[in-house]
Amino acid sequence: MNMTTPIEQRDFKIVGKSVRRDDVLEKVTGEAEYTGDVKLSGMLHGKIKRAAIAHARIKSIDVSKALAYPGVKAVLTHENVPRVLHYGSPHPRSASCTKDQYILDDKVRFWGEGVAAVAAISEEIADEALDLIEVEYEPLPAVFEPEDAAQPGAPLIHDVGPGGNLVLDPVRINRGDVDAGFAQADFVLEGVFSGGRPHPAYMEPNVCIADWDGSNKLTFWTSTQTSFMVRGILAEVLGLPLTKVRVLVDHMGGGFGAKQDLFQHEFLCALLAKQTRRPVKMEFSRHETFVAGRSRHPCKIWLKQGFKNDGTLVARDMKLAYDSGAYGSHGPGVTIVGTTAATSLYRCENVRLEGRCVYTNTPINGAFRGYGVVQSYYALDIQMDEAAERLGMDPAELKLKNVVRAGDIAPSGHPILGHGLEICLQHGIDVLDWKKLRNRDRTPDPKRPHIRTGWGIGCEMHGSSAYPGIKEQGNATVKVNEDGTVTLLTGAAGLGTGAHTALAQIVAEELGVRFEDVGTIHGDTDVVPWDIGAFASHTTYLVGTAAKMAAGKVRTAVLERAAMKLQVSPAEIDLSEGKVFVITDPGRCMTVAQAMGPSRGIPAANIVANGTYEPTKSYSFAAHFAEVHVDTETGIVEVKRVIPVHDVGRVIHPIAAQGQIEGGIQQGIGHTLTEDYVIDKKTGRSLNAGLVDYKMPLSMDMPDIETIILEAAPDPGGPWGAKGVGEDPIIAIGPAIANAIHDAIGVRFRHYPITPEDVLKALREKAA
Amino acid sequence: MRRFEYHRADTLEQASRLLTDLGEDTFVFNGGTDLLVEIRERLRRVRNVVDIKQIPGLSDIIYDETRGLTFGALVTVGRLERLALVRQRYPNLYAAFASLGSIQVRNRATVAGNVCRASPSADTIPPLIADGAFIHIYSRTNRRVVPLAEFFTGPGKTVLAKGEIVTGITVPPAGDNSGKAYLKHGRRKAMELSTVGVAVSLTMEGGLCDDIRITLGAVGATVLRAPQAEAMLRGTSLDAATVKNAANKAMEECTPISNVRASADYRRDMVGVLTGRAIKQALEAFA
């Protein structure tokens, strides 16, 4: 039974078309101003001294030589910065967070943590001065693995929180009767899954500039996804009212979730600027984006599921342990979202889940596209493939049988309105002629006898908005100018996804003006309406609906004003493509400019409206079909073809949506095969904090991607049924690849990244 | 980035003088694709750089049937990669050039710089040694020519003395009876430092292997030869069984380390696989 409401068929003028992005010209000509491009007169450069030890107490810190170094203007240590305990995550409203960070502490909790900051007249001098700071440490025993950190008697990293190095109390979810479920099972599968530490490696390193004016107001440029959170925490920690902190962010070179935290350098930059009374810029090196940025939580998952011989899933018992690194950051959110996600995807009435998040003396893990779900669905989807193997069934068939459907309760606890997973899966099966693919001739090519080919499927679902963890709110303000153009004010950050273009399309469509006539103002907390931040795949869904609401209100006002001028009632007229006309007599018309503008003693109209939207959540779905080639002599896995089938409800901008999907697949291929930020398990030192040895797939490594976007399962909460697409594509590709490798060589991997060495070793073990 | 002084030399004589007079931590600045990265990443302490790119006479490429291919120290990897001659006569060099970094890097990086950096994983070194290349060195008192195989003394270390500058490289002519290959192993297809690189240059005479050189990159302190494996192959028809045994021997002859890129065992395994594949590929010239 398919209860999904079909998408409304209507004639869109702007929505659903790949209009030219409003930022394209600026970006390709290099004119677009990123935070790092901002130059202020008298600007100093700040640098951070980082600890070369993973866990220690600072016995003494001597900055006299650095202070005396020509060109140095200020040095900060834990002895001269405010000691305010604060959240690292910008979501303090979610009760699960613990305040566990100081700007600078007398303790070091991971190798690379900042212990002092310098401001100098040039970046070079600031850098050189770092070497002159002498720090004496009293080393403390350190722990690098969650399992070690969780042992009783393990060295404690924090004295706040629930204790035992837990970031939050374990998240426990029980539905149905798991023991009874296992008792009914014909067979039980059990496995341990684990994930490495992929890093988002956004193109634009973290950067900020702080400038205080004569009225003691801080203007703060920073590359952030959450400018209002930055404003809030900065104000709180610096003891300022919100009127005295203005955060600016224009273009961004990506963030992928990781630019949601309030970072140590952001506080230090503001404080250095305050002390020197000069603007200060701080920009991460690529090395620093690794050690002081945020990565995905490494995870270990114990998964046990019971199945009936007809493939019915009757019990799921799952324990998850996420490695938070040295601070909480998004650990609580990731643990809650990743754990609750495991209630779903494949339907099961009896589930028992327990998610933990543990501090270790390693760099901080934070929010990253796929937020905890990448890890848990990797395990769920691979084990479903194992069940198919055990049953002698086609995995496509077993997955189809078990995927969530209309009427099921979503991880968020509410019923999902638009259900698309079954449709995505079925569509891919049909398009690929999956049965034929599975039954293909598997004899190796005699010219390349060492190559084996394999096909695999991965499934995923992901929510737009962080509800119910956070009760979200989207805001937009729309103004109509007297020349008929329209200004949209939004607090949503533009990470580079094209979100502002989509929002402008929505406004133009709803209002009835041309896309080119909508200008967008964003990224200034003194000007735009409050925004929760660009995360949780929610901008188009949440802010899009708010923008549509605001546009609807100004449309009504414009129609009223035009009706007055045309001397008809508003019900008699319509507005389309910038023109107001009488429905029964389209020749009687005027432009929006004429409606808005002054005439015969009437001043120009001032039409402004706000839209505020408080959604629950929608879910988007995808099934990825991947083909791999495995070189059985070198162990190298090449992804050759991916057919991602997504349901994202109404598509606002097809090319942008496709771009999200292709980019997610690229990142997902990296996570699954080549990317892992490696921390030395003896010292806590980073072994590949840079792009030489942290290996992201590049253009030449990309497979053919034949994206299919279905508009099958709209969510009434999004604009014309639109749902999110940002995070989805990174989730399904991992298990699709792992399952394809199994199809190729008969080896089951339950971890990522799957390296060539792993493949060779497994092949040898299999042969032995 | 740490501060350093930039000096431009207009002649070899002046460059050499600057290199000796400016004291410690003074380096030739060629394409800069290694040097600048090392300064930025604080891998090398540098006080002065001497830019040699304006010195005349170091940008020529000459091919001659008897002397072979000679190119100056300023010739970029990209220029050589685009030469039909290189593609046809030196498919091994072509493979190395085409796999180095990215198009942008190759348009800046020089082969001389790649050689002088003396990285065990440098891509151009294995095929150049396998081909028996030699290197031209200038100093104010003496010009010398050194076989490339004798140029390296350790990772990042060469026989170059203070004030010496490499002016060019000569690769012997590629005869019709020769077959060549270079295979690079990495995790991705571009912008990748090799985990292992294997070059093979061989000549065949009446169906038998007359001579063969096998060089191994990234599995020792310098690029290595595999003399025992080579000896097992000379005089044979390079049949599959012999090649397999020789590839196993090459695995014994290398001395890899473990690091974040790969374990020593895996590198050794890849020496075996790539040696076999490189010989096979070199033989395709005769097919």
Ligand SMILES: Cc1cc2nc3c(=O)[nH]c(=O)nc-3n(C[C@H](O)[C@H](O)[C@H](O)COP(=O)(O)OP(=O)(O)OC[C@H]3O[C@@H](n4cnc5c(N)ncnc54)[C@H](O)[C@@H]3O)c2cc1C
């Ligand atoms: C993004 C990137 C990717 C890369 N990928 C690869 C790769 O795949 N494979 C690979 O092998 N390398 C790679 N490299 C390394 C680098 O590009 C090569 O080693 C390059 O060939 C060096 O040449 P250069 O002219 O830039 O040398 P420079 O950086 O100018 O010099 C390198 C060293 O050689 C010395 N030197 C240069 N010329 C002379 C001379 N004439 N006489 C004496 N000494 C000299 C310099 O003093 C310095 O010590 C990469 C580099 C980058 C930045």
